[in-house]
Amino acid sequence: MKIKVGVFFGGKSVEHEVSIITAIQAIENMDKDKYDIVPIYITKDNKMYCGDLIGDISNYKDIDNLLKNSTQIMLSQKDNKVVLLRCDKKIYQNDIFDYIDIAFPIVHGTNVEDGTLQGFLKMFNLPYVGCDVISSSVGMDKYVCKCVLKDNNIPILECKCISVKDYNEDSENTIKEIETKFSYPVIVKPINLGSSVGIKIAKNQEELKEALENAFVYSRKILVERAIKNLKEINCSVVGDYEFAKASECEEPVKTDEILSYKDKYISDGKKTGAMKSMNASVLRLPANIDKDVKEKIQELALKTFDVLGCSGVIRIDFMIDNDTNEIFVNEVNTIPGSLSFHLWKATDLNYTKLLDELIDLALKRNREEKNITYSFDSNILSGVSMSSLKGGVKLK
Numbered sequence: 001m002k003i004k005v006g007v008f009f010g011g012k013s014v015e016h017e018v019s020i021i022t023a024i025q026a027i028e029n030m031d032k033d034k035y036d037i038v039p040i041y042i043t044k045d046n047k048m049y050c051g052d053l054i055g056d057i058s059n060y061k062d063i064d065n066l067l068k069n070s071t072q073i074m075l076s077q078k079d080n081k082v083v084l085l086r087c088d089k090k091i092y093q094n095d096i097f098d099y100i101d102i103a104f105p106i107v108h109g110t111n112v113e114d115g116t117l118q119g120f121l122k123m124f125n126l127p128y129v130g131c132d133v134i135s136s137s138v139g140m141d142k143y144v145c146k147c148v149l150k151d152n153n154i155p156i157l158e159c160k161c162i163s164v165k166d167y168n169e170d171s172e173n174t175i176k177e178i179e180t181k182f183s184y185p186v187i188v189k190p191i192n193l194g195s196s197v198g199i200k201i202a203k204n205q206e207e208l209k210e211a212l213e214n215a216f217v218y219s220r221k222i223l224v225e226r227a228i229k230n231l232k233e234i235n236c237s238v239v240g241d242y243e244f245a246k247a248s249e250c251e252e253p254v255k256t257d258e259i260l261s262y263k264d265k266y267i268s269d270g271k272k273t274g275a276m277k278s279m280n281a282s283v284l285r286l287p288a289n290i291d292k293d294v295k296e297k298i299q300e301l302a303l304k305t306f307d308v309l310g311c312s313g314v315i316r317i318d319f320m321i322d323n324d325t326n327e328i329f330v331n332e333v334n335t336i337p338g339s340l341s342f343h344l345w346k347a348t349d350l351n352y353t354k355l356l357d358e359l360i361d362l363a364l365k366r367n368r369e370e371k372n373i374t375y376s377f378d379s380n381i382l383s384g385v386s387m388s389s390l391k392g393g394v395k396l397k
Contacts, residue, residue: 006040010044011109013107050073078096155327182226234251238317252284254284314359
């Protein structure tokens, strides 16, 4: 019997469209002899839809028409299965639209990749692909991630975290604190976004104010760090879990400006990339133009980062090399990378279909292991509790 895979994508995120491309690209490459695939589209207001049209990228040119001809669903548990219930059931229809055996979240950004969707799926005792709730949330929060990596002696750039509250209360002091800590240029980024959204380099105070206000549009907290003037960026993917993981080939993004922009990544000659290319291949050098010892050091750091954060499935770690000092820094972690970083594994025996198989196998393995963990124990704490005692203020230890 085939495994029923629910592929979740979209969501309330500025990376919504990128998620659609990545997910449909993955669906096209899944082994249809092994899996029955149920595409589940999450709208920008967090409603879930299924139907025959959901898995076709061409239908997303007219979202209103797509939703009109699809079925809104919600998850529920019935007879030890996770079922997809119709939200607007007609009299002649069955309550259950379909069911799934495993979830494959292919989402990017806040409200989905940051542990929110993973926690939702975990509530249904449903196996799901990729990082768990904690590693997803830590990986998404750039400041928390830096703190964890620094505590484990993984090289990162020093930074300053600023809240919109502090900035609104005293913007001049915030600017002063940044200028005291760093010399220009600095880079300003939202604390919890990817795809280069909201990121700007500031070379003076005026540009810094503009960059801060731009970043606060996307997040209530932002990160400021020095901008490496002579920068080389390198990406490396890791696949596996706590028992065994392996690092991919390294790639080198090629920028058209000071930073790799959203346009660089996903738009070429004014056209958005199609379902088969969620990353613009023209901005990638693969393999990266680096020495063998540098490549091996990056792969070593990638594996250590994966382990320290407790990751599972496939992730991509973005590195920075300061060409003036030859220092290597971990920049950020992508717990659900665009295209699931399949292109980084092409040089190995792990093609895209095999990569997807491995990710599903890892998710099922984790679910089997979690079934052996005790999450509760019998207690008689409620046997002596009454409403009258609650009114009196029972003290619980």
